[in-house]
Amino acid sequence: MAPPGLNSKDPVDIPAFAQTQLALLAAELEAEIAETSTLVGAHSPTALQRAGVAVTNLVVNAQRTGFGGKTVLELGPDAATSSSSSSSGAELPEHGIRTGDIVIVAEQPAGSAKKREVRELERKGAKGVVTRVARGWISVALDEEREDIAGGLGGGNGRVWIVKLADDVTYKRMNGTMGKLQRMSEAELSVFIRVLFGLSSPSPVPADLVADPEWAGIEWVDPSLNESQKDAIRFALASSEIALIHGPPGTGKTHTLIELILQMLKRGLRILVCGPSNISVDNIVERLSPHKVPMVRLGHPARLLPSVLNHSLDVLTQTSEAGAIVKDVRAEMDAKQASVRKARNAKDRRVIYGELKELRKEYRERERKCVSNLVAGSKVVLATLHGAGGFQLRNEAFDVVIIDEASQALEAQCWVALLSAKKAVCAGDHLQLPPTIKSLNSKSSTSKAKWSKNKAEGEEEEAGAVKTKGKENGATLETTLFDRLLALHGPAIKRMLTTQYRMHEKIMRFPSDELYDAKLVAAEAVKDRLLRDLPYDVETTDDTTEPLIFIDTQGGDFPERNEDDDDNSSAAAAKKPMRGRLHGESKSNEMEAALVRQHVRALVEAGIRPEDIAVVTPYNAQLAILAPLKETFPGIELGSVDGFQGREKEAVIVSLVRSNADGEVGFLGEKRRLNVAMTRPKRSLTVIGDSETVKRGSKFLSRWMSFLEDNADLRYPDVSSLTS
Numbered sequence: 001m002a003p004p005g006l007n008s009k010d011p012v013d014i015p016a017f018a019q020t021q022l023a024l025l026a027a028e029l030e031a032e033i034a035e036t037s038t039l040v041g042a043h044s045p046t047a048l049q050r051a052g053v054a055v056t057n058l059v060v061n062a063q064r065t066g067f068g069g070k071t072v073l074e075l076g077p078d079a080a081t082s083s084s085s086s087s088s089g090a091e092l093p094e095h096g097i098r099t100g101d102i103v104i105v106a107e108q109p110a111g112s113a114k115k116r117e118v119r120e121l122e123r124k125g126a127k128g129v130v131t132r133v134a135r136g137w138i139s140v141a142l143d144e145e146r147e148d149i150a151g152g153l154g155g156g157n158g159r160v161w162i163v164k165l166a167d168d169v170t171y172k173r174m175n176g177t178m179g180k181l182q183r184m185s186e187a188e189l190s191v192f193i194r195v196l197f198g199l200s201s202p203s204p205v206p207a208d209l210v211a212d213p214e215w216a217g218i219e220w221v222d223p224s225l226n227e228s229q230k231d232a233i234r235f236a237l238a239s240s241e242i243a244l245i246h247g248p249p250g251t252g253k254t255h256t257l258i259e260l261i262l263q264m265l266k267r268g269l270r271i272l273v274c275g276p277s278n279i280s281v282d283n284i285v286e287r288l289s290p291h292k293v294p295m296v297r298l299g300h301p302a303r304l305l306p307s308v309l310n311h312s313l314d315v316l317t318q319t320s321e322a323g324a325i326v327k328d329v330r331a332e333m334d335a336k337q338a339s340v341r342k343a344r345n346a347k348d349r350r351v352i353y354g355e356l357k358e359l360r361k362e363y364r365e366r367e368r369k370c371v372s373n374l375v376a377g378s379k380v381v382l383a384t385l386h387g388a389g390g391f392q393l394r395n396e397a398f399d400v401v402i403i404d405e406a407s408q409a410l411e412a413q414c415w416v417a418l419l420s421a422k423k424a425v426c427a428g429d430h431l432q433l434p435p436t437i438k439s440l441n442s443k444s445s446t447s448k449a450k451w452s453k454n455k456a457e458g459e460e461e462e463a464g465a466v467k468t469k470g471k472e473n474g475a476t477l478e479t480t481l482f483d484r485l486l487a488l489h490g491p492a493i494k495r496m497l498t499t500q501y502r503m504h505e506k507i508m509r510f511p512s513d514e515l516y517d518a519k520l521v522a523a524e525a526v527k528d529r530l531l532r533d534l535p536y537d538v539e540t541t542d543d544t545t546e547p548l549i550f551i552d553t554q555g556g557d558f559p560e561r562n563e564d565d566d567d568n569s570s571a572a573a574a575k576k577p578m579r580g581r582l583h584g585e586s587k588s589n590e591m592e593a594a595l596v597r598q599h600v601r602a603l604v605e606a607g608i609r610p611e612d613i614a615v616v617t618p619y620n621a622q623l624a625i626l627a628p629l630k631e632t633f634p635g636i637e638l639g640s641v642d643g644f645q646g647r648e649k650e651a652v653i654v655s656l657v658r659s660n661a662d663g664e665v666g667f668l669g670e671k672r673r674l675n676v677a678m679t680r681p682k683r684s685l686t687v688i689g690d691s692e693t694v695k696r697g698s699k700f701l702s703r704w705m706s707f708l709e710d711n712a713d714l715r716y717p718d719v720s721s722l723t724s
């Protein structure tokens with residue numbers, strides 16, 4: 001059998017595969033925890049707040065019962081430290097805590113207390129999820145009952161702070177799932193699981209589905225689907241165990257999945273729909289909603305889009321008829337909670353706490369019943385992949401699991417959902433970026449797993465994450481289920497969507513020819529759209545009538561700069577200013593940034609709205625240099641290539657940054673990153689870079705540079721014309 005996790009046509013040894021995944025996941029979590037610990041251990045609360053991982057000087061304003069009977073704390077600025085005179089109108093300082101973050105609420109250490117350990121914080125404080133972030137307060141739903149929390153933290157004039165933590169829930173779910181796979185006996189392996197590991201071949205699907213009478217007569221809910229979409233749906237319906245829907249950029253992958261779900265419902269199937277992120281799942285809920293599908297969305301309401309809340313399981317538990325009794329108990333709990341403060345002495349308080357405990361038990365039982373009734377009655381259940389591992393689905397079985405953005409999910413994450421089904425449909429594009437694998441700079445002395453820098457992709461930090469790969473027996477977390485299944489069973493288990501509804505034909509040409517077998521076709525409505533044709537006043541200029549522009553900085557006048565200060569010892573790293581550390585060993589190019597500014601200005605002067613323009617670059621340090629553009633042109637978007645995956649804009653400027661005498665291209669060497677960068681625009685792509693440096697990076701880059709030289713509006717900038 002094949003070594004687990006490698007791209008291979010050979011069957012996979014399941015226990016060995018699970019073992020490898022467990023080791024890789026352990027290393028990944030350790031790296032994530034170590035990252036938080038290093039930050040918290042080495043910096044003052046104020047510096048942590050500046051770095052976006054803490055909020056200081058808070059007090060507990062209120063305590064109430066939230067969804068799931070959880071204790072919710074409302075935290076506001078401490079009047080004594082807030083700049084505003086009245087505490088009620090005070091605003092929180094700038095901070096980076098967002099709804100859905102996992103945080104610890106703890107007593108704030110005195111200014112002089114230097115050494116802090118995350119474990120110590122976890123022991124003393126209370127862990128929870130941020131449920132709302134407003135200008136003047138933050139609310140946190142605590143994981144555990146902490147009856148003393150308000151008294152211990154807020155009541156005694158104690159000042160508290162909150163610190164963001166690594167999200168270990170996701171890892172626990174993946175570990176649990178891998179453990180289950182590891183322990184499965186031969187007899188327990190379903191045909192579905194056997195096919196997914198190559199122990200059996202997929203059942204054959206009729207070769208010509210269009211001619212097949214069973215599938216030819218489908219009544220489409222949306223008859224305007226294109227042929228490749230219809231073919232993918234027929235294929236997914238006809239397959240018995242696995243179907244991959246390959247959706248290149250802008251080809252209507254989600255659109256196709258919606259029709260597929262509706263068709264499956266018509267056939268009486270029960271479906272679990274998952275994606276790696278909340279936003280990927282909410283996107284589907286929003287688009288299914290108009291079809292009046294009986295569905296529930298699992299997940300913490302704090303993490304869901306407001307528009308999908310009325311399908312949220314937690315909300316339905318409160319609002320449905322069955323939820324009415326649950327709600328009554330909750331009101332009683334709130335009243336009891338409020339009476340604690342009025343209690344005259346400790347004895348009375350103990351009595352109230354005792355009653356509260358009973359009520360909470362009753363609440364949980366009623367809620368659990370209500371939840372299982374709601375889930376059991378739903379033909380479509382939607383959750384993030386790790387959300388599918390929650391207690392709500394423990395005894396639920398589905399006919400099909402549909403995974404959107406499957407090429408952006410860790411394989412272990414997919415299995416959390418896959419274990420409850422008999423068939424899977426995975427949609428994604430393995431030619432865009434795989435999931436981000438987080439880690440420290442592989443120098444963590446505590447990390448037992450081997451982390452090796454990926455030399456082929458260079459050694460610098462990319463915008464978004466440190467690009468290192470955890471490797472174990474040659475397997476990496478970066479090998480997704482999508483990749484592995486394609487390698488295992490070949491293209492016969494896949495259908496590709498081929499009409500794209502985003503890019504001008506000229507923008508699409510190179511990625512289509514290079515990566516998608518020249519199969520992409522630009523839809524009539526988009527193929528010759530120019531910036532000039534936007535539905536508002538745009539001047540006709542060279543920039544608004546040309547979809548593909550290449551500003552070539554070759555010649556050595558636009559050199560890159562290395563942000564690294566060469567000293568990476570942990571002592572030096574700890575002393576480094578936080579901003580510098582967060583940019584790591586990133587690269588920047590000041591002169592190229594000036595060209596970006598010049599081009600943005602030209603577009604805006606021609607009438608293009610800043611909100612229709614995005615600048616993307618692979619490098620954090622370049623993003624930092626470009627940041628002031630947001631002040632000059634509010635509405636413009638600046639982003640890392642990795643962060644912009646899944647997004648689109650009318651005009652996109654790509655700043656390649658690299659320009660050196662050695663032909664070093666680092667992260668640009670990754671085709672999938674380049675593919676994401678060049679497929680974001682609808683009407684205008686402007687590439688700014690040094691063709692001499694870039695073309696030496698790889699054959700792919702060399703062909704791209706030649707393509708741009710032959711096809712783009714080629715410009716050679718004059719350094720003397722630049723005003724920064």
Ligand SMILES: Nc1ncnc2c1ncn2[C@@H]1O[C@H](COP(=O)(O)OP(=O)(O)OP(=O)(O)O)[C@@H](O)[C@H]1O
Pocket residue numbers: 224225226229247248249250251252253254255256501502646647
């Ligand atoms: N058959 C179709 N006819 C007309 N427009 C379509 C069709 N299919 C998809 N589109 C349009 O194409 C755009 C992209 O569709 P969708 O959001 O489903 O894409 P996606 O493939 O999920 O996105 P991405 O390419 O970012 O993964 C949408 O505006 C959608 O309305």
